[in-house]
Amino acid sequence: MRIVLVIITVVLVILAIFTAANWSVLTIPTPLSFVAFSVEGPLGVILLGVTLGLTLLMVAYALLLRTSWLVESRRFNHRLEEQRELAEKAESSRIIALQELLEQEFEDMKTSLQTLSASGLARIESAEKALIKTIEENSNGIVAQIGYIDDRIKGGSESSNT
Structure with a gap:
């Protein structure tokens, strides 16, 4: 864009120098025919006036295009910012929903773990009681057998003493 501006400026300066150098020739009156008169x-x-008028029209048109481009660009930037804000809000709501879901899942897992832990402890206590009962029964049986064997030994030694 800068190069085009420099080229246009150079051409206008050359045109101005050419006009100044040939001003006397440019101002000579001549008969002009406009078909009807x-x-x-x-x-x-x-x-020269027509050339300057066309140049001014081109500059005005370029400024109009530039202005409309800037307005359109600003409008697009505004829409882009609105869409970005909507996306950020949607993302934040999704993150909040995910966080709530995770909290609920962790709470459910904690409850399940506590339930399983309580049932596991109850089963362990039940197994412990059953084991204690079995040990007591076995120890009573062993004590009874030891007593029986002891009685037989004592009974056998008493009969050998008599």
Whole structure:
């Protein structure tokens, strides 16, 4: 864009120098025909005026395009910012929902773990009681057998003493 501006400026400066150098030739009155009528005037000045008018129209058009581009760009940026905000809100609501879901799942897991732990402890206590009962029964049986054997030994030694 800068190069185009430099080229346009150089061309306008060259045109100004050319006009200044040939001003006397440009201002010579000549007969001009406009198909329906004729007028006498300086052809060079008229063509220079038309050239300057077209140049001004081109500059105005370029400014209009630039302005409309800037307005459109600003509008797109505004829409983009709105969409970005909507996306951030949606993302934050999804994160909050995920966090709530995870908290609920962890709470459910904690409850399940406590239930399993309590039932496991109850089963361990039940197994412990059964084991104690079995040990007591076995120890009573062993004591009874030892007593029986002891009685037989004592009974056998008493019969050998008599």
